[in-house]
Amino acid sequence: MNAPEPVVKEAVIKMYAKREDIHPREVSGRYATWRWVCVWLTQALFYGLPWLNMNGRQAVLFDLGARKFHLFGLVLWPQDFIYLAGLLIICAYGLFLVTTVAGRVWCGYACPQTVYTEIFLWIERRIEGNRSARIRLDRQPWTAEKIGKRGAKHLAWGLVALWTGFTFVGYFSPVRQLGHEVLGFSLGAWEAFWVLFYAFATYGNAGWMREQVCKYMCPYARFQSAMFDRDTLIVSYDTARGEPRGAAKSQGKGDCIDCSMCVQVCPTGIDIRKGLQYECIGCAACIDACDSVMDKVGKPQGLIRYATENALAGGWSAAQIKRRLLRPRVIGYGLAFFAIAAAFSGALALRAPLKLDVIRDRGAMGREVEDGMIENVYRLQIMNTAEREHLYRIEVDGIASAGIADEDLVELAGATTRAVPVRVRIAPGKAGSGSHPIRFTVSALDEPALRVTEKAVFIVPK
Amino acid sequence: MSDFTSGFWNWYVALITVLSILGCGLLLWSQSKHKVRIGQDGQPEKTTGHVWDEDLTELNTPMPRWWMGLFWLTIVFAIGYLILYPGLGSYAGKLGWQSSGAYKAEVRQASLDYGPLFDKYLSQDIPTVARDPQAHEIGQRLFLNYCAQCHGSDARGNKGYPNLTDNDWLYGGDPSVIKETIMKGRHGQMPPMGAALGSDKDIESVAHYVRSLSGLTADPVKVAFGKPKFGACAACHGADGRGNPALGAPNLSDKVWLYGGSAETIMETIRKGRDNTMPAWGEFLGEGKTHVLAAYVWSLSNGAGAPVVTAAAATEEAAK
Numbered sequence: 001m002n003a004p005e006p007v008v009k010e011a012v013i014k015m016y017a018k019r020e021d022i023h024p025r026e027v028s029g030r031y032a033t034w035r036w037v038c039v040w041l042t043q044a045l046f047y048g049l050p051w052l053n054m055n056g057r058q059a060v061l062f063d064l065g066a067r068k069f070h071l072f073g074l075v076l077w078p079q080d081f082i083y084l085a086g087l088l089i090i091c092a093y094g095l096f097l098v099t100t101v102a103g104r105v106w107c108g109y110a111c112p113q114t115v116y117t118e119i120f121l122w123i124e125r126r127i128e129g130n131r132s133a134r135i136r137l138d139r140q141p142w143t144a145e146k147i148g149k150r151g152a153k154h155l156a157w158g159l160v161a162l163w164t165g166f167t168f169v170g171y172f173s174p175v176r177q178l179g180h181e182v183l184g185f186s187l188g189a190w191e192a193f194w195v196l197f198y199a200f201a202t203y204g205n206a207g208w209m210r211e212q213v214c215k216y217m218c219p220y221a222r223f224q225s226a227m228f229d230r231d232t233l234i235v236s237y238d239t240a241r242g243e244p245r246g247a248a249k250s251q252g253k254g255d256c257i258d259c260s261m262c263v264q265v266c267p268t269g270i271d272i273r274k275g276l277q278y279e280c281i282g283c284a285a286c287i288d289a290c291d292s293v294m295d296k297v298g299k300p301q302g303l304i305r306y307a308t309e310n311a312l313a314g315g316w317s318a319a320q321i322k323r324r325l326l327r328p329r330v331i332g333y334g335l336a337f338f339a340i341a342a343a344f345s346g347a348l349a350l351r352a353p354l355k356l357d358v359i360r361d362r363g364a365m366g367r368e369v370e371d372g373m374i375e376n377v378y379r380l381q382i383m384n385t386a387e388r389e390h391l392y393r394i395e396v397d398g399i400a401s402a403g404i405a406d407e408d409l410v411e412l413a414g415a416t417t418r419a420v421p422v423r424v425r426i427a428p429g430k431a432g433s434g435s436h437p438i439r440f441t442v443s444a445l446d447e448p449a450l451r452v453t454e455k456a457v458f459i460v461p462k
Numbered sequence: 463m464s465d466f467t468s469g470f471w472n473w474y475v476a477l478i479t480v481l482s483i484l485g486c487g488l489l490l491w492s493q494s495k496h497k498v499r500i501g502q503d504g505q506p507e508k509t510t511g512h513v514w515d516e517d518l519t520e521l522n523t524p525m526p527r528w529w530m531g532l533f534w535l536t537i538v539f540a541i542g543y544l545i546l547y548p549g550l551g552s553y554a555g556k557l558g559w560q561s562s563g564a565y566k567a568e569v570r571q572a573s574l575d576y577g578p579l580f581d582k583y584l585s586q587d588i589p590t591v592a593r594d595p596q597a598h599e600i601g602q603r604l605f606l607n608y609c610a611q612c613h614g615s616d617a618r619g620n621k622g623y624p625n626l627t628d629n630d631w632l633y634g635g636d637p638s639v640i641k642e643t644i645m646k647g648r649h650g651q652m653p654p655m656g657a658a659l660g661s662d663k664d665i666e667s668v669a670h671y672v673r674s675l676s677g678l679t680a681d682p683v684k685v686a687f688g689k690p691k692f693g694a695c696a697a698c699h700g701a702d703g704r705g706n707p708a709l710g711a712p713n714l715s716d717k718v719w720l721y722g723g724s725a726e727t728i729m730e731t732i733r734k735g736r737d738n739t740m741p742a743w744g745e746f747l748g749e750g751k752t753h754v755l756a757a758y759v760w761s762l763s764n765g766a767g768a769p770v771v772t773a774a775a776a777t778e779e780a781a782k
Contacts, residue, residue, distance in 0.1 A: 009500040016494055017524035212526060363611060364620040379606065379615040406616070418599075419606050421615035 022269040025131040029288025038109045050170035062172050075385055086344040093337040099227040100329050103234045108283035113213050116206035127153045157207045165199030211268040230309040231324040237273045237304050255299050262286035353386035356442050358456040366459045372428035376458050380420045384412035390444040398438030401427040433462040476551035490533050580750025588637035591757035601758025617762050627762045630718040634707040641756035647742030650710040654735035658694045669728040675703040675715040
């Protein structure tokens, strides 16, 4: 018979738990400075760009209502969506390339989630104090002081968030007019909704969600590990040099004095000394913290540093790491990145601000008109995507004697589109019954380079 | 009104919807907790007990609680949605929302936006509107959208569909008549006349006589035979064959043919009759748009369209 099963004690655990608040300590140093440079650059661009005017309009304006997307001197139409796809592909390959070489530096320095968290943390520190003061404040009962500090913090966050939401909407609805509407309390319902929506998203993500966005929500965070290899720069703790950790004065210990500064400054709340973890956004706050501690205890910097797995294992120098840059993965991503970027720039530079669609009238195959001429009717959808008006000439070729029976000149104001009915005639006997390929060419009289050609068919009835 | 042919499908869809929501809730509830062994140290083990590929174990790293909250929120949303909007079988929802209602609201908004423009044109007479370049452009767009399928993009018509650019009108070419034609539509009918005329030979004679009315080549003998037979046609087309705009009976003495002017085609027309409908657009387009459209159509045969760019002006433009 079977032996009696051993009694297994079981417990029920919860699969979801309350998130522990993280209060990162303020850090200064080389990498923190770089991060602030990125914050200033990206935010000067983001907050400033909508206020820039050119050609008598906002330089960058995505007019969804009119379906026209102004980008400095460029007017893009929904038909130009391919350029957006191209831009996104370039961004994707840029991310792949950078991630393969230097890990999650995008996450650590330039991602909006990091940038706004950094700004919100800065405000938090100015109002509530540094890490220990904030932890104390957390545990405090709701005194007048706590209510005052918390209130001031949320007010300041709210203002930054509202300004961010306002700026964002300013890319889609002229920002100056939007400003007047806000000041006059006459903001449209949808504009108000989106301003508040993006303000709420900024406030929520940068104030409350913070590292949870990277840990639980961000898809990039998860698939970037697929680009990592043993030669990718990661924030690494030099275990060989640091362990066994212990107080600085004790004998037989490594360089790590176990001061836990690297843990205190970490925005995602991990201990980098446990090795690479998926939460690490590569921000190098721990490197800055550790370097300053090493300076104080008189040991060389770089106990925590940007290094590769291979470099750590083999004790490589910086030059040796650099030599591994030209590996197939990097070259592959690099080639793809530059090829697509070149194709994109080329296509954009050669783009004619004129589009043509030819729609043949389907109601009739073709008709015989005076003197036995054969006539077909087409509708030419001409789009002037330039910003000023042009006078265009319509020409047709493909069959001998083919000509336009109507006015062949058409004027279009800047950034407009028009359907022009056009009758094409051929002399009798120039083409047998059936379908014949023809071509329409529309060209600007004042700018010969501005021309497009579109194929069509001419049908001669039996 | 239910979209289903039988009440069964109503309950079928409703039941699946409700069961799906309950199932989602059950899944969330059952997956929020998990049984694990208690380890040697008396504490629950760190792994969920799920082991695969020999030695891969799943650690229990709890997700934040709000994450679970979001899932419960979707269920709350679903229930709220199904109460307010149609979705549960044929239940119409508390708000009574319908896609046709949304369409009507958009049309109402568009009438509010563009109404004043069309009202302005409505207060002008059609020839004045026809001279307005903006109205001409609007009229052309309307024509291309609603009229070009039959009359052609260039308004020159097709077999069975009149050319609108010439001066030949079935019902009259006055601006007011054109507008009436668009508003109310037209139904032109010619009954089969074969039996009334007699033999095939008689029909052929009448066809030749009709051709002779517009000066086309015709056999004089057949014309002579056909002339007295034409009396049967005169009720509508008039004794002289000049037609009757009140009935929409075409003028047979010009060179404009709706279906074709060959003897064979005319014989076919006589034998089988013709039935031609122009739909009424008044209710769909409204009087404002119809007014602008009528002005556009009228301008096609009255040369009062938008100022056309002349070749001389074009050369001047190019020189600049």
